[in-house]
Amino acid sequence: MTTLSSGMTAETSATLEQQAVRKAAWRFIPLLALAYFFNYLDRTSVGFAALTMNRDLGLTATQFGWGAGIMFAGYCICEVPSNLALYRFGARRWLARIMITWGLMAAATALATGPTSFYAIRLLLGIGEAGFFPGVIFFLAVWFPASYRTRVLAWFTVSTPLSSLVGGPLSSWLLQLDGLLGLAGWKWMFIVEGLPACVLGYLVLKMLADKPADAQWLSREERLALQDAFDREGSSTQKKKDFRTALKDVRVYILAMISFGFTMGSYGIGIWLPQMLKAHGMSVTQTGWVSAVPYFFATIALLWWAKRVDHRGGHIANLAAGLLIGALALGVSTYFHQLLPAMVGITLALIGTIAGRTIFYTLPARFLSGEAAAGGLALINSIGALGGFAGPYLVGYLKDSFGTFTAGMLGLAIVLALTSLLTLSLFAFNRGKQ
Numbered sequence: 001m002t003t004l005s006s007g008m009t010a011e012t013s014a015t016l017e018q019q020a021v022r023k024a025a026w027r028f029i030p031l032l033a034l035a036y037f038f039n040y041l042d043r044t045s046v047g048f049a050a051l052t053m054n055r056d057l058g059l060t061a062t063q064f065g066w067g068a069g070i071m072f073a074g075y076c077i078c079e080v081p082s083n084l085a086l087y088r089f090g091a092r093r094w095l096a097r098i099m100i101t102w103g104l105m106a107a108a109t110a111l112a113t114g115p116t117s118f119y120a121i122r123l124l125l126g127i128g129e130a131g132f133f134p135g136v137i138f139f140l141a142v143w144f145p146a147s148y149r150t151r152v153l154a155w156f157t158v159s160t161p162l163s164s165l166v167g168g169p170l171s172s173w174l175l176q177l178d179g180l181l182g183l184a185g186w187k188w189m190f191i192v193e194g195l196p197a198c199v200l201g202y203l204v205l206k207m208l209a210d211k212p213a214d215a216q217w218l219s220r221e222e223r224l225a226l227q228d229a230f231d232r233e234g235s236s237t238q239k240k241k242d243f244r245t246a247l248k249d250v251r252v253y254i255l256a257m258i259s260f261g262f263t264m265g266s267y268g269i270g271i272w273l274p275q276m277l278k279a280h281g282m283s284v285t286q287t288g289w290v291s292a293v294p295y296f297f298a299t300i301a302l303l304w305w306a307k308r309v310d311h312r313g314g315h316i317a318n319l320a321a322g323l324l325i326g327a328l329a330l331g332v333s334t335y336f337h338q339l340l341p342a343m344v345g346i347t348l349a350l351i352g353t354i355a356g357r358t359i360f361y362t363l364p365a366r367f368l369s370g371e372a373a374a375g376g377l378a379l380i381n382s383i384g385a386l387g388g389f390a391g392p393y394l395v396g397y398l399k400d401s402f403g404t405f406t407a408g409m410l411g412l413a414i415v416l417a418l419t420s421l422l423t424l425s426l427f428a429f430n431r432g433k434q
Contacts, residue, residue, distance in 0.1 A: 044271055137364075302358060
């Protein structure tokens, strides 16, 4: 019978490890998923605000695309410093700070009076939010062994499609509060959808523990079993722990460019989807409900795909396949001008990019840990987040240039296809482990 470093048998350790993982998942994932729900909602709800806000602020399609994307400039500039601060001060405190800051800035978008103030507030929103997503990914890697990680990330990132599934109807309803207490409907939307992040930030401060050793709600045996799991992982892989060493690893930059590509695709579609639907003659309410359909299917596909990858492996191949599906579906959809086939293409594209995003963020932790993981994840995400600027701006620019959304969607399809090919280059660094 095998005895581990903690003095427990392998069978006992495995049982205690599962108990600890289950307790941690129930304590952390619902709260963090809800936080990410509002995080993504605060990013993408601007697409619904544009249905009435653009007229009030005098924004052209190009100006709106610039404003929707400039948030990512502040986000990218502050991403690495924010995550290094998280590593220094602890995820519990720093994630709470991030959430309260972004919640205030998201609500403050209601104060915009023209293009310049819209740009400024969106830039500050990005600065306030910087570090949240890679900070959570780092936190989950500290808490959950690799064999659980894809499923845990799936339940966290499921907030991406859910926020659009629920956010579409919610945002369209809030837009109809136009005139209440003298405020435009789009202003109510930013206030109501922004401030909950401040409340959740306080809960994060109370509920999170920076590492298993700090969790008094786990028994001593459960903490030791989790530590044994991480010790076994560490002995079987050679992970970089110093951030400066991670900066010399070409895989970090390949992953950053892959992140750029799928972020460009998902945000380019998501932010412009309400206006694409409106161009088909839909009302604001209809737009809200129809825009939710692709995200309903993306939610189901994400959870199924993550479970399959955890059981069968093949992370790189599955990521490449998801992005290729997205590229082909989006490209084919541009040949149809009817709503139904176009929506099928958009749905498949969002399934590929959203599921791919979840699989993608299990890869850095396979060769980075400690400070290298905190800084490396932030660097990857900050470069990738530029795609959140490039995607909406590209679609807006091509819309102004050609008068339709077709060119923009075709451009995004090409980006996703190239990103799928770039993903396959990771096999050169596979070494039989992924």
